[in-house]
Amino acid sequence: MSIQKCKDCKQIFAPVRKEKKCPDCRRKENEKFKLVRDYLWENPGATIEEVHQDTEVEKKLIREFVKQGRFEQMGELELTIDCDRCGVPISSGRFCKSCRDALQDSFNKAKSKLKKKPKEKKGAGMFTRERREKR
Ligand SMILES: [Zn+2]
Numbered sequence: 085m086s087i088q089k090c091k092d093c094k095q096i097f098a099p100v101r102k103e104k105k106c107p108d109c110r111r112k113e114n115e116k117f118k119l120v121r122d123y124l125w126e127n128p129g130a131t132i133e134e135v136h137q138d139t140e141v142e143k144k145l146i147r148e149f150v151k152q153g154r155f156e157q158m159g160e161l162e163l164t165i166d167c168d169r170c171g172v173p174i175s176s177g178r179f180c181k182s183c184r185d186a187l188q189d190s191f192n193k194a195k196s197k198l199k200k201k202p203k204e205k206k207g208a209g210m211f212t213r214e215r216r217e218k219r
């Protein structure tokens with residue numbers, strides 16, 4: 085069994101599924117998530133700054149929630165984070181669509197350099213991987 089040091093409180097714990105935070109911190113985080121979510125229900129279109137000021141949840145954490153796509157099912161949400169590559173606002177994940185395409189493209193090129201194989205269904209693998217990350 086592996087152990088993990090909690091990203092937040094540095095406590096050692098045994099992760100069940102590769103969690104980076106201990107159960108305590110995750111529970112606290114969940115409470116904060118609910119705060120943010122409730123706030124957004126009442127204030128659709130709020131920015132990260134506004135959410136932070138009214139809920140006192142750390143901006144970093146709010147961004148993390150956005151990144152994980154946890155607000156996506158909420159419809160008209162305007163919370164955005166920046167694309168890791170070009171800085172364009174996005175609503176989940178790490179990269180905007182064009183950067184994802186570009187990255188996928190160079191990845192495919194690098195791959196085809198390694199071994200020449202007929203092209204597989206383009207992008208299919210990436211799509212499923214993305215789906216999984218959202219869980
Ligand atoms: Zn912790």
Ligand SMILES: [Zn+2]
Nearest residue numbers: 167170180183
């Ligand atoms: Zn981008």
